[in-house]
Amino acid sequence: MSDGRRFDALVIGGGLLGCATAWMIARDGGSVLLAERDQVNQHASGQNAGSLHFQLEYRMVEHGLEAARKAAEAMPLHLDAARLWAELPAESGEDIEVKQTGGLMLAETPAQAALLEQKSEIERSWGLDVEMLDRAALARLAPYLSESVIAAAFCPIEGKADTRTAAPALARAAAREGASVRTRCEVVAMRREAGAWRVTLADAEGVSEIVADAVVIAAGVAILTFLLFYVVPRFAAVLQSAPHLPATGRLLVGWGALVDAHRVALLAGLDTAVFAEVAAEIRLTPGARRSSSG
Ligand SMILES: Cc1cc2nc3c(=O)[nH]c(=O)nc-3n(C[C@H](O)[C@H](O)[C@H](O)COP(=O)(O)OP(=O)(O)OC[C@H]3O[C@@H](n4cnc5c(N)ncnc54)[C@H](O)[C@@H]3O)c2cc1C
Numbered sequence: 069m070s071d072g073r074r075f076d077a078l079v080i081g082g083g084l085l086g087c088a089t090a091w092m093i094a095r096d097g098g099s100v101l102l103a104e105r106d107q108v109n110q111h112a113s114g115q116n117a118g119s120l121h122f123q124l125e126y127r128m129v130e131h132g133l134e135a136a137r138k139a140a141e142a143m144p145l146h147l148d149a150a151r152l153w154a155e156l157p158a159e160s161g162e163d164i165e166v167k168q169t170g171g172l173m174l175a176e177t178p179a180q181a182a183l184l185e186q187k188s189e190i191e192r193s194w195g196l197d198v199e200m201l202d203r204a205a206l207a208r209l210a211p212y213l214s215e216s217v218i219a220a221a222f223c224p225i226e227g228k229a230d231t232r233t234a235a236p237a238l239a240r241a242a243a244r245e246g247a248s249v250r251t252r253c254e255v256v257a258m259r260r261e262a263g264a265w266r267v268t269l270a271d272a273e274g275v276s277e278i279v280a281d282a283v284v285i286a287a288g289v290a291i292l293t294f295l296l297f298y299v300v301p302r303f304a305a306v307l308q309s310a311p312h313l314p315a316t317g318r319l320l321v322g323w324g325a326l327v328d329a330h331r332v333a334l335l336a337g338l339d340t341a342v343f344a345e346v347a348a349e350i351r352l353t354p355g356a357r358r359s360s361s362g
Contacts, residue, residue, distance in 0.1 A: 072248070075101045078267055078280035080255045080294070082106075083113035084231075086286035087238035091160065094245035101278060102239065102247055103269060105254035109235035112288055118231040120153055120166075122146040123173055123198060123223050129187045136190055143194035150225045161244070162237035164230065171226025172201075172210060174217045181219040188221045198223040258283065258298050 079090045082104025090102040104110075128139035150168070157164045175181040181200075188198045201220050206213055209222070243249050250271065257268040265280045285294045 073277075074279045075099045075248075076280070077101075077282045077284060078103065078255070078265065078278065079284045079286055081286040081288060081290070082108035082235065082239060082249070082251065083111055083286060083288050084109070084235045084238070085113075086284070087113075087235045087242060089284050089286055090247045090249070091238045091242035091245065094242050094247035100242070100247045101280070102242060102249045103253045103255050104249075104251045107251050108239045108249070109232075113235045114231055116231050118229045118234075119171070120150065120168065120225075120227045120229060121171060122150050122196060122226055123171065123191060123221060124187055126173070129183060133186060133190070136187060140190045140194055143191065143196060147195060153227075153229060154225075156234075160238060160241040162241050164234050164237045166227065166229045166234075168225050168227035170222055170224045172206075172220040172222055174213070175219045176216050178218070184219065184221045191223075196223065197225060255287075 076098040077093050077100045079086045079093070079100060079102045082102055086102055086104070087108060090100050093100040124136060124139050129136040153166050154168060156162075156166060173184060173187075175184050185200055188200055191198050198221050201209065201222050203218055206217060206220055210220075213220075239249050250269070253269050253271040255267055256270045256275070259266050263281075265283050267278050267280060267283070269276050269278060285291055287294060
């Protein structure tokens, strides 16, 4: 239980990821605050196609089989996701519309069909149910497809979720399990103190502070802001002693530390490609996870 000021976990962001995370933490007995600066589901999670796509995407296979095999290492996560989506309505006790009636990846040339065949073989080796369909089988299953489609990879567990209802339903389920859900409530500052996070929130009533043992950053595109202002600076000491860190990495870490010191809360103009490259080089992601989980 929480006294309203101290929580096992703070989840920042009321999109699909934040709502699902808050629900799972609350369901498993943790005290959790979900803080959303706008309305639940107002951004990407409420405005996408809702496709449950578990086959490797074309961009993952177009650069050769080695790249495809690497991408396929994430297949256990795809399988987990497929299972979770199937169980979600019953598990959450919410009327979430999930339809897993199958998905097709199409080929219009023999070369594309061969690539799909190789892709499917890799996927099957990881346990994904996927089969190649020829033109005759496609005409039976999907007669609306253009004649230009000569083959397709069919995965029966793919489908659609209703993006208008999924995240709000999970927010409701989280609240039922005891989570505090606060909308129009923005996380504006965080600092690490005595082994926990002291977090400043701003809403219509003003500014307040809570303490959380762990912070889950599910802030969508705003995640870069959090990485830069709260995660990167914490690594400054470690990174400065890393002789292999490239100059751009040093610059970024230094800048992150500087803006953190001045509590600047707005990020503008960061080249995300450069950031991703530097982050990969300095292995920021695993560290960031450790850092944000207290
Ligand atoms: C056009 C389009 C189509 C897509 N199609 C698909 C698809 O078919 N299938 C699929 O799986 N994915 C699809 N996606 C991707 C999918 O929408 C996202 O991966 C997913 O919605 C991300 O969810 P999220 O919870 O991380 O982020 P979001 O939904 O963006 O939620 C983040 C939330 O954090 C809040 N926030 C940010 N900063 C703060 C702060 N400081 N304090 C409090 N709250 C804060 C924001 O207000 C926001 O509500 C698509 C995306 C787009 C743009």
